[in-house]
Amino acid sequence: MSRRIEAGLSVVALGTWVALCGPAAAFTAYVTNEKGNSVSVIDTTTMAVTATWKVGRRPRGVTLSKDGKELFVCASDDDRIDVLDTSSGKVVRSLRSGPDPEQFILDASGNPLYVANEDDSQVTIIDIEKNKVLAEVPVGVEPEGMGLSPDGKILVNTSETTNMAHFIDTKTFQVIDNVLVDARPRFAEFTADGKFLWVSAEVGGTVSVIDVAQRRVIKKITFKIPSVNDEAIQPVGIRITRDGTKAFVALGPANRVAVIDAKTYAVEKYLPVGQRVWQLAFTPDQKQLFTTNGTSNDVSVIDVASEKVIKSIPVGLLPWGVAIAPN
Amino acid sequence: MHHPAAEIRVRRPARRRWLRAGLALLALMPPAAWAQQPAPGPIDTPIGLIYRPQPAPSSYDAEAAPEDEGLAGARMGIADNNTTGRFTKQTYTLDDVALTGDKPDPVAAARELVGKGIRYLVLALPADAVLAVSDAVKDTGAVVLNAGAPDDRLRGADCRANVFHILPSRAMLTDALAQYLTVMRWRKIFLIVGPTDGDKAYADAVRNSARKFALKITAEKPWTFGPLAKARGDTPTRAEAMVFTRGLDYDMAIVADEEGDWGDYVPYRTVDPRPVGGTQALTPTTWSPVLETWGAAQAQNRFRRLAGRLMRPLDYQAWAAVRTVGEAVTAKKTNDPAAIAPFLSEPEFTLPAYKGVPLSFRPWDHQLRQAIIVVQPKALVSVAPEQGFLHQRTPLDTLGVDLPETTCKFK
Numbered sequence: 001m002s003r004r005i006e007a008g009l010s011v012v013a014l015g016t017w018v019a020l021c022g023p024a025a026a027f028t029a030y031v032t033n034e035k036g037n038s039v040s041v042i043d044t045t046t047m048a049v050t051a052t053w054k055v056g057r058r059p060r061g062v063t064l065s066k067d068g069k070e071l072f073v074c075a076s077d078d079d080r081i082d083v084l085d086t087s088s089g090k091v092v093r094s095l096r097s098g099p100d101p102e103q104f105i106l107d108a109s110g111n112p113l114y115v116a117n118e119d120d121s122q123v124t125i126i127d128i129e130k131n132k133v134l135a136e137v138p139v140g141v142e143p144e145g146m147g148l149s150p151d152g153k154i155l156v157n158t159s160e161t162t163n164m165a166h167f168i169d170t171k172t173f174q175v176i177d178n179v180l181v182d183a184r185p186r187f188a189e190f191t192a193d194g195k196f197l198w199v200s201a202e203v204g205g206t207v208s209v210i211d212v213a214q215r216r217v218i219k220k221i222t223f224k225i226p227s228v229n230d231e232a233i234q235p236v237g238i239r240i241t242r243d244g245t246k247a248f249v250a251l252g253p254a255n256r257v258a259v260i261d262a263k264t265y266a267v268e269k270y271l272p273v274g275q276r277v278w279q280l281a282f283t284p285d286q287k288q289l290f291t292t293n294g295t296s297n298d299v300s301v302i303d304v305a306s307e308k309v310i311k312s313i314p315v316g317l318l319p320w321g322v323a324i325a326p327n
Numbered sequence: 328m329h330h331p332a333a334e335i336r337v338r339r340p341a342r343r344r345w346l347r348a349g350l351a352l353l354a355l356m357p358p359a360a361w362a363q364q365p366a367p368g369p370i371d372t373p374i375g376l377i378y379r380p381q382p383a384p385s386s387y388d389a390e391a392a393p394e395d396e397g398l399a400g401a402r403m404g405i406a407d408n409n410t411t412g413r414f415t416k417q418t419y420t421l422d423d424v425a426l427t428g429d430k431p432d433p434v435a436a437a438r439e440l441v442g443k444g445i446r447y448l449v450l451a452l453p454a455d456a457v458l459a460v461s462d463a464v465k466d467t468g469a470v471v472l473n474a475g476a477p478d479d480r481l482r483g484a485d486c487r488a489n490v491f492h493i494l495p496s497r498a499m500l501t502d503a504l505a506q507y508l509t510v511m512r513w514r515k516i517f518l519i520v521g522p523t524d525g526d527k528a529y530a531d532a533v534r535n536s537a538r539k540f541a542l543k544i545t546a547e548k549p550w551t552f553g554p555l556a557k558a559r560g561d562t563p564t565r566a567e568a569m570v571f572t573r574g575l576d577y578d579m580a581i582v583a584d585e586e587g588d589w590g591d592y593v594p595y596r597t598v599d600p601r602p603v604g605g606t607q608a609l610t611p612t613t614w615s616p617v618l619e620t621w622g623a624a625q626a627q628n629r630f631r632r633l634a635g636r637l638m639r640p641l642d643y644q645a646w647a648a649v650r651t652v653g654e655a656v657t658a659k660k661t662n663d664p665a666a667i668a669p670f671l672s673e674p675e676f677t678l679p680a681y682k683g684v685p686l687s688f689r690p691w692d693h694q695l696r697q698a699i700i701v702v703q704p705k706a707l708v709s710v711a712p713e714q715g716f717l718h719q720r721t722p723l724d725t726l727g728v729d730l731p732e733t734t735c736k737f738k
């Protein structure tokens with residue numbers, strides 16, 4: 001706890017200097033442990049776990065409030081979202097998420113929260129200040145991936161069994177279009193310019209790149225790794241650099257993260273990480289990428305510039321999601 | 328009995344709204360709307376299910392087959408198809424026929440369904456009924472989805488071009504178990520064979536799998552002690568059954584008891600302490616309540632909410648059959664069986680079905696390629712194909728009859 005206070009003080013003292021400066025910038029990564037019912041807190045500079053916090057059952061999706069003071073965790077089996085105070089590590093309140101929340105994304109303004117209810121074929125939109133459900137949007141079977149356009153106007157949800165990316169208008173909360181992708185879409189990520197949407201298909205083994213204006217798949221990225229069965233290549237998490245040059249895709253039981261030229265869509269490299277890699281998160285300076293490796297119960301840290309795995313950090317049981325705070 | 332989607336799931340206001348819309352659509356559509364394609368308008372695809380409900384157990388049975396075994400799985404498949412269908416303007420309905428005392432004939436039931444315009448028939452029936460139905464509807468263009476008969480002959484000498492096999496063949500099941508034995512280096516098998524034709528066919532499959540994976544059947548005996556697993560007071564016969572396993576050299580006993588009459592009697596009662604597998608104990612199968620990976624937990628929960636009980640293998644198989652139709656109709660944007668049937672055996676068709684890998688049909692015998700779970704009643708033990716079993720096409724083809732060995736010739 002004192003570590004958190006220290007970190008807070010240093011932020012106050014050093015202001016934005018910390019965020020702008022060199023590799024020493026200290027961030028905090030939060031990893032949900034699906035079977036551990038906990039969150040592992042990692043100092044990104046020392047790359048060590050500094051605390052483990054108890055949360056509700058089957059924690060999966062994780063994200064932070066805009067100011068980094070609150071951590072939101074989907075407690076899927078408790079049908080709620082736990083809100084933790086990042087300075088104390090305590091659950092301070094819970095949000096009415098609807099049944100089985102799996103993934104969510106926070107509006108760019110900091111409110112509302114868009115939640116995929118995996119067991120219930122709907123997206124729930126919650127005002128996090130009033131803890132009030134603003135809307136429930138029916139979507140396909142087993143909704144999971146949640147992406148938000150940079151202008152905040154379009155929310156995309158992927159449904160794993162319906163195999164679609166549902167485009168939802170964030171003003172009217174209506175589904176405005178649906179794009180079929182390959183089997184079991186798990187994750188949706190917009191490019192920073194908002195022009196393209198990348199959707200991974202875990203069972204299909206592909207990443208579809210969708211032209212957002214035309215709502216049409218313009219490219220399907222496939223993967224081939226020598227000595228790995230095609231069936232083991234199961235794309236899940238996607239992260240694209242802000243400058244739009246590089247994309248990283250977690251390949252599940254292939255135990256690799258693919259590095260892709262985000263302009264040409266050529267797969268350039270496969271980085272070996274821990275086992276069954278699912279979710280990814282950049283540090284706010286985009287110098288590091290953290291991966292959750294469910295089967296090996298650890299997190300791999302990738303140096304983005306050199307495209308090398310620099311560290312593996314043991315966390316709790318079955319790490320699922322990761323979010324990184326700017327402080 | 329007609330079960331429109333509306334009877335299946337009503338829980339939230341949001342859902343009811345679209346169901347009302349769906350019903351309105353159904354009401355507007357002529358019964359033969361399925362044939363009108365590829366119209367840009369809505370497509371309604373009725374799917375038939377023919378099944379034979381298990382007779383009620385005579386007295387207390389902790390795991391008696393529920394009356395709606397298979398049916399509940401098909402209903403979930405319809406519900407899932409309709410959830411997707413909301414976005415593709417497709418609706419699916421289930422027309423299920425239970426074969427009972429006054430309506431025992433599967434062929435008559437199939438003809439009636441086809442007469443109503445239904446072109447997709449899911450069968451949870453034995454092999455002879457599958458053959459009779461597929462031959463009877465051959466000229467109607469109807470597609471038969473076999474969700475209940477594991478017989479290898481249906482994929483071999485008795486194969487039919489209009490039949491697609493959703494559940495694995497016995498050869499696939501016993502290959503899965505044999506791969507696990509190979510991994511464990513349990514090379515010596517004591518095979519115990521029950522009295523039914525199914526038991527004998529299962530034993531044949533075990534022998535073939537043993538040959539294929541270089542395991543050895545060091546002992547084999549028929550089971551002659553009756554349905555001891557279902558008997559209550561068993562003391563008189565118990566000693567006899569134990570003696571029956573004496574003096575044998577084996578690593579694992581494999582029981583062939585498809586009816587579940589005695590297989591569960593064998594574990595912990597063998598003279599030598601040995602593991603037991605096959606149709607009971609350590610079992611290769613399509614589904615188990617203990618499966619939770621690859622999204623299976625969601626399917627388990629969805630099923631439990633829908634049916635009020637745990638999902639059984641036959642439910643999963645019926646679900647996968649209905650989802651097969653849904654996936655293909657969504658992809659081809661038509662429900663014309665003349666377009667769907669050939670598409671099913673193309674590599675472009677894949678079915679995500681909670682097995683961690685896409686499932687597809689083998690073009691040479693219309694068998695659905697699939698990973699097979701090896702489970703004990705309380706835990707997942709392994710998944711076949713096991714690591715290291717390689718195949719030039721896909722490791723899934725290390726299970727069951729491969730292209731060079733097939734005896735299937737579609738006419």
